[in-house]
Amino acid sequence: MSRFQERPGRARLHALGGATAADVGVHSSNTAKPAASDSDTTCLFPVDGLQGTLLDASRLNATGTVTGSTRVHGQSVAIPPVPDTTRITPERRTTGADMLELQEQFIEALLESVPEPWERVEVHYERYAWGGDTSEKYIANCFLHEQRSDVDLTLEALEALQALQEHPPAGQREAWTWLLFRLDAEGKYHFDYRYGVPPLVAKEMAAQ
Incomplete structure (x- = not known):
């Protein structure tokens, strides 16, 4: 068999001369009719292994000999239920408003430990997992x-x-x-988020 083309209500098998259609499956509960054709003319050729469902035997028009048939006439197609899928919780993405709120919470907590007066505050903060543990380091100055x-x-x-x-x-x-953080006395601040192995952790790794 060289090609199988499906169309609404009709399944058409295009075969080369002398060919045997093997393992032909028809799964339909409507009036689909498998039709054998060669150059768009009706022909007969062997079918080996017809499977699926048909409304009645007259719907088959491809019979030279039929072997290994598992046809079931007069039954509708049983559509298997959709398998249960793993429930996926979407990864939470922080919005701009969330980030601003978290940043302001840090600044408010930071200023509680900064002695007055000051002109600017700088924080170098690292939190990095390695060696089966999480390393948290910081340098903060005013x-x-x-x-x-x-x-x-x-x-x-x-x-x-x-x-x-x-x-x-x-x-x-x-x-x-x-990250690197900077805050001046006028209220201007900047968070610089960085990635990879932090410099203080890198020194600790090199020392071991």
């Missing part, structure tokens, strides 16, 4: 007339940074691994 002072981040500030890392920004498929 500046006044280029005098630098250390800042201890509060638990609330660290938790806010973790929340930012666990909610990737829209368009990002992976979580950032470290």
Whole structure:
């Protein structure tokens, strides 16, 4: 058999001369009729292994000899149920509003531990999983007339940074691994999210 073409209400088998159609399957509960043809004229040729359902025997027009037939006449097609699919929870993507809220939570918690007065605050934060554990490191400083002072981040500030890392920004498929943050006394701030092995962690890896 060279080709099988399906059309509404009729299945047509185009065969080469002397060919045997093998494992022909017809699955229909309507008036589909398998028709053997050669150059668009009716012909007879052997069918080996007819399967499926037909409304009645007259719907078969391809009989030289039929062997291995598993036809069932007069029955409708039993459509198997759709298998149960695994329920997929869409990965949560943080919207711009969510990111802004989380960033403001961090800034509010950060300022609780920054001594007055100050001109700017800078934070280098890393959180990276390696060696079966998660490494969390940071360097935080405030500046006044280029005098630098250390800042201890509060638990609330660290938790806010973790929340930012666990909610990737829209368009990002992976979580950032470290960030640089800067805030000046006029209220201008910038989050620089970065990826890959953080520099402080890299030094720790190299030392081992």
